[in-house]
Each structure stands twice: as C-alpha cells, then as structure tokens.
Amino acid sequence: MIPYGRQSIGQEDIDAVSSVLRSDFLTQGPVVPAFEEAVAHRVGAAHAVAVNSATGALHIACLALGLGPGQSLWTVPNTFVASANCARYCGADVDFVDIDPLTWNMSVSALSKKLEQARLAGTLPSVVVPVHFSGLPTEQAAIWNLAQEYGFKVIEDASHAIGASFLGEAVGSCRWSHITVFSFHPVKIITSGEGGMALTNDAALAESMRRLRSHGITRDDSTFSQPSPGPWYYEQQGLGFNYRMTDIHAALGLSQLTHxxxxxxxxxxxxxxxxxxxxxxxxxxxxxxxxxxxxxxxxxxxxxxxxxxxxxxxxxxxxxxxxxxxxxxxxxxxxxxxxxxxxxxxxxxxxxxxxxxxxxxxxxxxxxxxxxxxxxxxxxxxxx
Known part of the structure; x- marks a missing residue:
C-alpha cells in the first residue's frame, strides 16, 4: 500500500531524541524553548508557545482571546473537527462559512456577506478561524481587513501550512492574525511525534497561553498576588490544563525543522x-x-x-x-x-x-x- 502520507525520519532525528533520553530532562527542559525560538524565528513571529497538539493550541488560543459562553466562533466545514471543537471547549457557539469553489479555503465573499447579515442581526462572531486547507494559505489580508471592520479576532489554523507563504510572507508571522496554530502530527510537514504550537506577536497573549498550557500556573514573581516565600513558590492564577510539550517531542521537532x-x-x-x-x-x-x-x-x-x-x-x-x-x-x-x-x-x-x-x-x-x-x-x- 502506498499511503496518502508518511513521516520522513532520518538518523539525525533519532540522534536528537536519543540525546534527550540521555540527558537530565525528559519533560520541561531546555529543548522546548529552543524549539519555540527556532520556529518563531523561521516564520517571523515574536512569540511561540509549544503544546501537546494543535488541538490544545487552538483551545488555549481561544481562551487567551477571551472566547466564552454567549460568544461565537466561525470556521469552515472542510477541516478537522478540532477547528470547531475548540469553541465548544470554551462554552461558545460555532457557525460555518462556506468555502471558495476554486481554492477550497474560506470564501471571503461568503464571509463578507455572512458578517453583514450578522451585524444587522446583532450576532457577529468573536473569533474567526480560517483554515489553510492542504497547506494553501487563505486570503488572509482580506480576512484581516474584515476583522478590522467587524471587530472579530483571527486565529489562523495553519495545521497544514508550516513552510507555506502568502504574498512573500511566511505563514505564522501573524501579520494578518492575532494567533497562528501549527500542527506537528506525524503526517504533517514536520513532526514532533505529536505536538502543536501557537504563534503570536502579542506578548500578553503569549503569556496567557503559557499559563493556560500548564494548569494556569506562573513562576513569574512580578505577577504574584503576595510576596514570594521562597524560590520554590508558584501561583495558580487561573484554570489551566496540562497541554505541555516534552523535551523528547521538541527534540524531534527541532531536528525536523532543519529539513x-x-x-x-x-x-x-x-x-x-x-x-x-x-x-x-x-x-x-x-x-x-x-x-x-x-x-x-x-x-x-x-x-x-x-x-x-x-x-x-x-x-x-x-x-x-x-x-x-x-x-x-x-x-x-x-x-x-x-x-x-x-x-x-x-x-x-x-x-x-x-x-x-x-x-x-x-x-x-x-x-x-x-x-x-x-x-x-x-x-x-x-x-x-
């Protein structure tokens, strides 16, 4: 059987993972931030937050943008269910925008018409998630212009699209979005085994997503609600999740990124x-x-x-x-x-x-x- 997709793993990838297995850190060590920095540099984004999956990245992206009950997220029908489910995790509603018959990405004309109708009805979305289907960038500049007009936030679901570019700009730069999400599932462009990443140019969004991926916990004493009793102290400042990426996965992803x-x-x-x-x-x-x-x-x-x-x-x-x-x-x-x-x-x-x-x-x-x-x-x- 010739499969529809297959990971490409070389000896250098195996060596990178083996190096972590021989190190002092298997989970939260130095490789995760190295992977984040490398991806952010590659796509031209200011901040990167590595997590256990693109699904996790979509979830914390929605939460960081304040999506919740009484609000809605719009996405496309031809995507994996995670692009819509992330809204439901937050208690928000979901709606769907039809796709362009030629590019199979979100139709900008359909989005524009739906937004105008929603404005008249008082049902505008809080978040829109265009999906770069199959790795092809969406008409992101046009969607961003609509976001400025109608006041919604934009999360690019670029799970298929690391390495792609739109008008010469790398997908993931967040020039036309608030947050971009990548997937590192085995059949994607590069893999970390399982894993995902959220990119943003907003430092506050990045910090929020870092807390959300790790139980809502921070060790930044400048944000503590009380004086720290010692270097062991941390604070849970909200409800978060265990969405962290391990150094084992990050080592594979960092090695794959070179290819x-x-x-x-x-x-x-x-x-x-x-x-x-x-x-x-x-x-x-x-x-x-x-x-x-x-x-x-x-x-x-x-x-x-x-x-x-x-x-x-x-x-x-x-x-x-x-x-x-x-x-x-x-x-x-x-x-x-x-x-x-x-x-x-x-x-x-x-x-x-x-x-x-x-x-x-x-x-x-x-x-x-x-x-x-x-x-x-x-x-x-x-x-x-």
Whole structure:
C-alpha cells in the first residue's frame, strides 16, 4: 500500500531524541524553548508557545482571546473537527462559512456577506478561524481587513501550512492574525511525534497561553498576588490544563525543522508533477493563487460535478484495492452527528458539502518516488 502520507525520519532525528533520553530532562527542559525560538524565528513571529497538539493550541488560543459562553466562533466545514471543537471547549457557539469553489479555503465573499447579515442581526462572531486547507494559505489580508471592520479576532489554523507563504510572507508571522496554530502530527510537514504550537506577536497573549498550557500556573514573581516565600513558590492564577510539550517531542521537532525547506520543496515538486500527469483526467485540482506558496500537506483532487451518484466511494474503493492508500479530507464538520444535534444540516454549506462528497486525497510525502507516483496516476487513470 502506498499511503496518502508518511513521516520522513532520518538518523539525525533519532540522534536528537536519543540525546534527550540521555540527558537530565525528559519533560520541561531546555529543548522546548529552543524549539519555540527556532520556529518563531523561521516564520517571523515574536512569540511561540509549544503544546501537546494543535488541538490544545487552538483551545488555549481561544481562551487567551477571551472566547466564552454567549460568544461565537466561525470556521469552515472542510477541516478537522478540532477547528470547531475548540469553541465548544470554551462554552461558545460555532457557525460555518462556506468555502471558495476554486481554492477550497474560506470564501471571503461568503464571509463578507455572512458578517453583514450578522451585524444587522446583532450576532457577529468573536473569533474567526480560517483554515489553510492542504497547506494553501487563505486570503488572509482580506480576512484581516474584515476583522478590522467587524471587530472579530483571527486565529489562523495553519495545521497544514508550516513552510507555506502568502504574498512573500511566511505563514505564522501573524501579520494578518492575532494567533497562528501549527500542527506537528506525524503526517504533517514536520513532526514532533505529536505536538502543536501557537504563534503570536502579542506578548500578553503569549503569556496567557503559557499559563493556560500548564494548569494556569506562573513562576513569574512580578505577577504574584503576595510576596514570594521562597524560590520554590508558584501561583495558580487561573484554570489551566496540562497541554505541555516534552523535551523528547521538541527534540524531534527541532531536528525536523532543519529539513523544512527541502521537505516543502519536495512536496511542491511532486504536486507540480501530479498537475502535469493529471491534466487530461476529469478531475478538479486546487487552485493556488498567484503569490502563494503551498506547503502541500495534502494533494487533493475532486471528481467533477455531474459524476454519477456514489462515484467518490467507487473511486476510493477501487484505488484502495490496487494498493493506493487514498483518503478523504474532509467530511463536512457541520454534518457530523454532534453538530447536526446543534441544528446544522444538509444544504447549510453547499460548496463544503460538495467537497466532502467529491474529494479524494492522493499520496504525497517527500519520500514518494516518481515510480510510485506513476503507479498512483496509472491506477487513477484506469479506474476513471
């Protein structure tokens, strides 16, 4: 089976982890802040807060921005459920903005129309979470301009997109957002085994997220409510969580970061080769807007409108039978049973729903060979 994604682990990664295992620190040592500093420097952000997962990063980002009951978060339907669930963890409501039919990212026109309607109804969101689907940057400058007009906060869910850039600016710089979140899950661009990170240019947000990832605790005596009785003292100044990243995970992530550019270059080369090989097939490919560089976490194609009912499932099954480990990203979040129970249903986000019923994710990872890619395309052509 040729999988849709696979981590790329080298001897230097193994050596980096082994070094931590031989050190005095396995959990909260010097490697976590080194990893944070390296990622922040790479993307041009002022602060980075490493956590146990991108889900954890989304949660503490929402809390740091003050999201809570009586407020709402808007995101897209074609994403992993964590992009919406983070609001529910805070007791807030969730709503969905449909996607652009060409880029498959949040539609700026749909967002603008929905915001105008919400302003008239008095239901504007507190937070909007655009998702850089498959590694392709969203129209972040336009979304940021809407944020200034309508007064919402912006969290970029860039779980797919470390190494991507928008108009020459690295995703993660937070030029057009309050917080950006990365994922280091094994099939992402780089991995720490499990892990995530929140980036921001706001020192107060960064400090809030640092406390939230560690039980709400601080050791900064300048913020203590009373004089410190000794160097052992710390204060829990709010309710937080155990979302910390370990030095073991950070060591792998720090080592992987040194390969970010070649990993992204390899993914882009494979994507361009797919573009050429698939050009004559009856499939829609994601449009990369001029001035953008995708990280190509995923290479997704869509069957064309008008295809027979059940075509996606037949294509999926036939390719799997031939040893091609395709996947589907994603089933629309608002049609999950949990969100249906909150009142969402079919027809709410038509483009996102069509995406969910037409998308097929093809194998893409740096170690994918031309021979394997040719095998994928040959199988796809035969089945179609």
């Amino acid at each position: 970010l550019e070649p990993f992204v270059a390899a993914r882009n080369a494979l994507a361009r080769r797919y573009d050429v090989l698939l050009e004559e097939l009856p499939l829609q490919r994601q449009r990369v807007m001029e001035g953008n560089v995708s990280a190509y976490h995923l290479y997704v194609v869509r069957i064309l409108a008008g295809s027979p009912p059940g075509a996606q499932r037949r294509l999926y099954d036939a390719l799997r039978e031939r040893g091609i480990g395709v996947n589907v990203h994603y089933a629309p979040v608002h049609l999950q049973p949990y969100y249906r129970a909150l009142g969402f249903g079919s027809g709410y986000c038509p483009e996102g729903e069509w995406h969910g019923s037409s998308a097929i994710t093809l194998p893409l990872y740096p170690a994918l060979t031309n021979v394997e890619q040719d095998e994928v395309v040959r199988a796809l052509r035969d089945v179609l």
